Amino acid sequence: MAGLFSLPSLPLRAQAAAPAAQSGGSSKVADLSGTWGLDGKRGGIGQSISVADIQGRQKGKEPDIPYQPWALQKTMSEMSATAPGSEFEKTTDPWIKYCEPPGLIRIYMEPARTKFVQTPDTVYILHEVMQTFRIVRLNSKHPDDPDPTWWGDSIGWYENGDTLVVDTIGTNDKTWLDQLGHPHTEKLHLVERYRRVDQNTLELDATIDDPGAYTAPFKAHRNFTISKVPFMENPWVCSVRENTTFYDNTYDPATKPAPAGNK
Numbered sequence: 082m083a084g085l086f087s088l089p090s091l092p093l094r095a096q097a098a099a100p101a102a103q104s105g106g107s108s109k110v111a112d113l114s115g116t117w118g119l120d121g122k123r124g125g126i127g128q129s130i131s132v133a134d135i136q137g138r139q140k141g142k143e144p145d146i147p148y149q150p151w152a153l154q155k156t157m158s159e160m161s162a163t164a165p166g167s168e169f170e171k172t173t174d175p176w177i178k179y180c181e182p183p184g185l186i187r188i189y190m191e192p193a194r195t196k197f198v199q200t201p202d203t204v205y206i207l208h209e210v211m212q213t214f215r216i217v218r219l220n221s222k223h224p225d226d227p228d229p230t231w232w233g234d235s236i237g238w239y240e241n242g243d244t245l246v247v248d249t250i251g252t253n254d255k256t257w258l259d260q261l262g263h264p265h266t267e268k269l270h271l272v273e274r275y276r277r278v279d280q281n282t283l284e285l286d287a288t289i290d291d292p293g294a295y296t297a298p299f300k301a302h303r304n305f306t307i308s309k310v311p312f313m314e315n316p317w318v319c320s321v322r323e324n325t326t327f328y329d330n331t332y333d334p335a336t337k338p339a340p341a342g343n344k
Contacts, residue, residue: 109242113197113204113275117283118308119189127190128164130259130289130301137164137261145299152264152294159262169325173262175255180319182231183210184256185249185271186287189303196312197245197275204237204245209312211319217247227251229267240274247273258289266293281307 128137133145141148141157148156162172175181183191193209204217217237227234233252240246249271258265270290277283283305290298 111239111243111245116194116308116312117305118194120304120306128260130263147296155264156262161260164261187259194308229253244276265291268293
């Protein structure tokens, strides 16, 4: 999938408690119904978390990613399976090599759809990728010391009648933030804002705050459009063979320039 995110200033470094913005949440529930796919007309299948370099052609030189030195070195040491200059057979991608979950934000850089199941106390975010789902507890608080997990501890609330805010801490450090290999640590604090712009358009603005890997919070953005393709119950299982087939049949043709004369 593809696309990327933005957010007003929040006290992101204070991870243990819910942000102050929660107290200003709206009781009106945002309508996120529908099946959402990434908007190919506004970004396509992006490779990088960088808003300035969504296709990953400036790896390590993005103007909007405030690396700590070790995080820059780590990023440059990783071999993507799909980004410019990648070698699928030599990839260090933990999802491709070990079938580990793709993780936060990166889940939206895969060509699969997303659905939101909204209940009075919980929002479930369902992904076609590996039949993955996230649990967002509404109007709740984070535990004081959450055990690190793949998807972290997520709480949420509604704002302005059209936005779902999701606040996540407590992730492990095993996933990439994107296809290029941008790392994060267990200090990651992610705030996502899902806003339905119109009947057919959903935008995701997010702020990534990880003082263990980056010197300041930075932003990402993704655009979604309503999909007429039915949500599939089991489109992908995790296997090395399937990853290879998917790369050969989908990623490789999609990322290579079209032959001369074909427009």
